[in-house]
Amino acid sequence: MTATDALIAAAEAHSAHNYHPLPVVVATADGAWMTDVEGRRYLDLLAGYSALNFGHGNRRLVEAAKAQLDRVTLTSRAFYHDRFAAFCTELADLCGMETVLPMNTGVEAVETAVKTARKWGYRVKGVPAEMAKVVVAGGNFHGRTTTVISFSTDPEARADFGPYTPGFEIVPYGDPTAMRSALTENTVAVLLEPIQGESGVIVPPAGYLPEVRRLTRERNVLFVADEIQSGLGRTGRTFACEHEGVVPDMYVLGKALGGGIVPVSAVVSSEEVLGVFRPGEHGSTFGGNPLACAVALEVLAMLRTGEYQERSALLGERLHGELSALSGGGRVTAVRGRGLWAGVDIAPAYGTGREVSERLLERRVLVKDTHGHTIRIAPPLVISEEDLDWGLAQLREVLSA
Missing domain, CATH: 3.40.640.10 (Type I PLP-dependent aspartate aminotransferase-like (Major domain))
Incomplete structure (x- = not known):
């Protein structure tokens, strides 16, 4: 049994089943990336449902917290x-x-x-x-x-x-x-x-x-x-x-x-x-x-500073442009959202939202499903263009398989 399997089994045995998490156990995180207990890195395209707009371990925020803790x-x-x-x-x-x-x-x-x-x-x-x-x-x-x-x-x-x-x-x-x-x-x-x-x-x-x-x-x-x-x-x-x-x-x-x-x-x-x-x-x-x-x-x-709003607007154009191209191929039935926030309806022939999320997990990309055939994409606003492009490329690959 791997460390991941053992920790998931312990969690399932001793916690109420009011969530259905994806099978990944995060140990550390930085910016738009999370690392599991076995050292595998994952691109976070959920950002804690927008709680992590400024990324994991943002130094300004961590330093403010540390100073106040003392x-x-x-x-x-x-x-x-x-x-x-x-x-x-x-x-x-x-x-x-x-x-x-x-x-x-x-x-x-x-x-x-x-x-x-x-x-x-x-x-x-x-x-x-x-x-x-x-x-x-x-x-x-x-x-x-x-x-x-x-x-x-x-x-x-x-x-x-x-x-x-x-x-x-x-x-x-x-x-x-x-x-x-x-x-x-x-x-x-x-x-x-x-x-x-x-x-x-x-x-x-x-x-x-x-x-x-x-x-x-x-x-x-x-x-x-x-x-x-x-x-x-x-x-x-x-x-x-x-x-x-x-x-x-x-x-x-x-x-x-x-x-x-x-x-x-x-x-x-x-x-x-x-x-x-x-x-x-x-x-x-x-x-x-x-x-x-x-x-x-x-x-x-x-x-x-306006920096984060501007990043969200500019990278959001990139995000929605790529997602719109997917919808043109019939793999996606609808794309909605603004800025770095999107709801993507997956064509039923390509799987449920959960199944697509699990296939993306295998490719080291983290998203979450909602209401059957929809996945939500909401990366930290600090994500780089290169990382965003890579994550969207993994989605294209998953929907092409």
């Missing part, structure tokens, strides 16, 4: 610490907003956004008690807590976890007419991914996000953009909403905000919206901790 890592929110004000100020400024509510994981931030919208609806909009509604889109993925799966349309995420949290209405993604019909006097928010990641990197029709923005303003409804996967450089802009010239009322951020080092998430909005909270009404022991703030501050400094 100072203080946790105070809880019972006290201030010396990195908190800078983090909130810099993140609010990057978003063009006023106020930050830090949490840890992405789904915590989504839960926070839902609670914020409801409280704003009752205290500011004047919605009758217990009547607040949040409109969401079919095909969404906002996390897996009980409340969040209550408005999922994915049977795998939702089945057998009821009873479910009420207060949500699901409409088709990309359909402004359905959105218009769903908004009522009791609607407090529309919660959307500007690009749906887990569904296969689904980009809405041009004009959809601006129309949602217009409708929400007209009806006094908060527009909440879940940019946990799509934000912070992934699509060639800081936020995916920017491609349509849209500024939401609230950003929900996570993943890349922690640089792939620590979990960092946040809700960012106006003082009017986040000002509805009073002490004791919401919180997190680890939310906004000193270590998280130190790493996130370095992430924000890197984003301000």
